[in-house]
Amino acid sequence: MPNYRNIKEKLIELLLSTASITALLILIGIFVFLFITGIRTFTEISPTEFFLGNEWNPTAYGEPKWGILSLVIGTIIVTFGSLVIAIPLGIASAVYLSEIAKPKIRETIKPVIEMIAGIPSVVLGLIGILFLSPLIAKIFGLSSGLNAFTSSIIVGVMVLPTIISISEDVLTSLPNEFRESSLALGATKWQMIRMTLLPAALSGIVAAIMLGLGRAVGETMGVLMVAGNSRAMPISFFDPIRPMTANIAIEIKEVVKGSLHYEALFAIGLVLFVMTFVVNFISDIIIEKQVRKYKW
Amino acid sequence: MQEEIKIEFKDTNFWYNSKQILVGINLKIYSNKITALIGPSGCGKSTLLRCINRMNDLIPISKIDGKLLYNNENIYEKDTDVIELRKEIGMVFQKPNPFPMSIFDNVAYGLRIQNMKDKNKIKQIVKESLEKADLWDEVKDRLNLSAFRLSGGQQQRLCIARSLAINPEVVLLDEPCSALDPLATAKIESLLRKLKNERTIIIVTHNMHQAKRISDYTCYLLNGKVIEYSGTAEMFDNPKNKLTKDYINGEFG
Numbered sequence: 001m002p003n004y005r006n007i008k009e010k011l012i013e014l015l016l017s018t019a020s021i022t023a024l025l026i027l028i029g030i031f032v033f034l035f036i037t038g039i040r041t042f043t044e045i046s047p048t049e050f051f052l053g054n055e056w057n058p059t060a061y062g063e064p065k066w067g068i069l070s071l072v073i074g075t076i077i078v079t080f081g082s083l084v085i086a087i088p089l090g091i092a093s094a095v096y097l098s099e100i101a102k103p104k105i106r107e108t109i110k111p112v113i114e115m116i117a118g119i120p121s122v123v124l125g126l127i128g129i130l131f132l133s134p135l136i137a138k139i140f141g142l143s144s145g146l147n148a149f150t151s152s153i154i155v156g157v158m159v160l161p162t163i164i165s166i167s168e169d170v171l172t173s174l175p176n177e178f179r180e181s182s183l184a185l186g187a188t189k190w191q192m193i194r195m196t197l198l199p200a201a202l203s204g205i206v207a208a209i210m211l212g213l214g215r216a217v218g219e220t221m222g223v224l225m226v227a228g229n230s231r232a233m234p235i236s237f238f239d240p241i242r243p244m245t246a247n248i249a250i251e252i253k254e255v256v257k258g259s260l261h262y263e264a265l266f267a268i269g270l271v272l273f274v275m276t277f278v279v280n281f282i283s284d285i286i287i288e289k290q291v292r293k294y295k296w
Numbered sequence: 297m298q299e300e301i302k303i304e305f306k307d308t309n310f311w312y313n314s315k316q317i318l319v320g321i322n323l324k325i326y327s328n329k330i331t332a333l334i335g336p337s338g339c340g341k342s343t344l345l346r347c348i349n350r351m352n353d354l355i356p357i358s359k360i361d362g363k364l365l366y367n368n369e370n371i372y373e374k375d376t377d378v379i380e381l382r383k384e385i386g387m388v389f390q391k392p393n394p395f396p397m398s399i400f401d402n403v404a405y406g407l408r409i410q411n412m413k414d415k416n417k418i419k420q421i422v423k424e425s426l427e428k429a430d431l432w433d434e435v436k437d438r439l440n441l442s443a444f445r446l447s448g449g450q451q452q453r454l455c456i457a458r459s460l461a462i463n464p465e466v467v468l469l470d471e472p473c474s475a476l477d478p479l480a481t482a483k484i485e486s487l488l489r490k491l492k493n494e495r496t497i498i499i500v501t502h503n504m505h506q507a508k509r510i511s512d513y514t515c516y517l518l519n520g521k522v523i524e525y526s527g528t529a530e531m532f533d534n535p536k537n538k539l540t541k542d543y544i545n546g547e548f549g
Contacts, residue, residue, distance in 0.1 A: 175393070177391060177393035178393070178396075179354075180351065180354070180389065180393070181387075181389060181393050181455070182395070182405075183351070183354070184349060184351060184382055184386065184387040184459070185382065185383070185386070185405060185406040185409065185458065185459065185462065186380070186382040186406065186409065187409045188379055188409075191409045195405070195408065195409065196395055196405075199396070199397065200395070200396045
């Protein structure tokens with residue numbers, strides 16, 4: 001009699017391993033495609049011009065410009081601005097949820113915050129165009145509210161749930177002994193949070209920020225809609241900017257497949273990929289360390 | 297010799313949820329003595345200990361009534377300064393629980409929350425506290441090492457040093473040796489004997505031999521009630537209550 005159970009087990013194993021290998025192959029394929037297409041750019045454009053040139057104008061008649069510096073700076077400004085908004089708000093909310101809010105309040109607020117993470121970025125972009133940017137133009141007396149500042153707020157809102165949610169998990173998972181021994185020494189609740197819990201949770205909170213940073217760097221749609229998309233080198237927070245992601249999204253539909261412009265956009269994609277990969281890699285290492293630190 | 301009463305429970309009851317954990321406790325704890333609380337698991341000895349520095353306040357669904365006098369003042373009045381109280385009544389927990397920081401910073405923690413800024417004074421007190429906890433010689437060359445790198449027994453002595461640093465009048469110990477080996481336990485016991493000259497010590501232990509070895513008074517608790525309370529030698533040589541006798545003879549528990 002054949003052993004049906006054994007055959008079934010083998011089949012399931014095969015199915016699962018096929019699925020995971022397929023996923024892996026797709027990911028590798030994407031990277032290889034991105035790499036091969038992107039790297040070809042550098043046969044015609046020198047890396048110096050590409051990375052350090054501050055003018056991006058591939059369609060200029062006669063003398064196209066291939067410098068991505070202003071785009072990179074656009075990305076950096078939005079990322080920085082969004083984190084300046086999201087880090088203090090995020091950590092404060094996490095501390096409130098984990099240490100101060102009553103269980104009932106926490107159980108209500110946490111899913112709501114996680115729901116914000118589920119809002120499509122195009123919806124946040126719409127809110128940015130229709131409500132936020134006119135408001136900001138009015139407050140600061142600008143002709144247009146589509147600028148780095150507005151984008152920072154929109155991306156900040158997108159990053160916030162990640163930072164809150166992970167920081168809160170890290171704080172909640174700290175051993176209760178830290179709280180008890182701190183209070184037993186006569187610490188106030190605030191001293192306990194500031195002098196014991198936050199230092200103990202620091203690396204986990206840093207990891208949460210890094211994950212948020214990765215999201216901010218890669219964010220496209222919300223930014224594209226409110227950034228203003230000017231290619232000029234931004235000088236202040238109220239200048240319109242064109243982050244790398246937005247630039248790819250805007251231009252990819254106008255380029256001829258296989259042209260140098262097409263390849264250069266992939267090269268920008270490759271740079272973005274490397275940036276987010278490095279950020280995620282570092283945050284993985286930090287999280288790993290945090291988890292190991294308090295295994296008693 | 298008339299002994300001074302440091303802490304007194306007067307008809308104290310304690311509930312957790314709707315379950316009564318402590319029932320009509322009347323108990324006098326004397327200054328500069330070691331008092332041991334013994335009894336089987338779940339008898340309420342840890343709860344009783346945690347009433348004294350109001351750590352039970354952290355449990356939202358708990359309730360207490362009756363009086364608990366510390367230096368003749370009821371510490372369950374509305375205007376009691378709990379922060380101040382906890383600075384005078386230190387606590388050492390069952391599991392060694394140093395903070396994730398250096399040895400030095402662990403001991404200095406209590407001073408820093410009191411806003412002590414004078415670095416030399418902090419150094420001085422950290423040294424004295426570690427000496428009192430018999431740990432100084434073992435760690436004096438590596439004060440900046442993470443406290444987690446110490447052995448379990450050393451960590452527990454570090455926790456004792458940490459609570460001594462703010463000079464408490466009373467030290468509460470909640471089964472401080474239950475996670476330690478016999479040698480580490482012996483060190484802590486000899487340390488406690490030394491400490492009682494300056495402080496009142498209350499220790500919860502499930503180890504009757506430990507109670508017998510180090511305490512001056514022993515209180516036997518069962519189901520949240522004080523069954524017997526007397527001098528330690530008296531209780532172990534000649535228990536008055538049959539329940540106590542059964543317990544210390546190892547017939548149950």
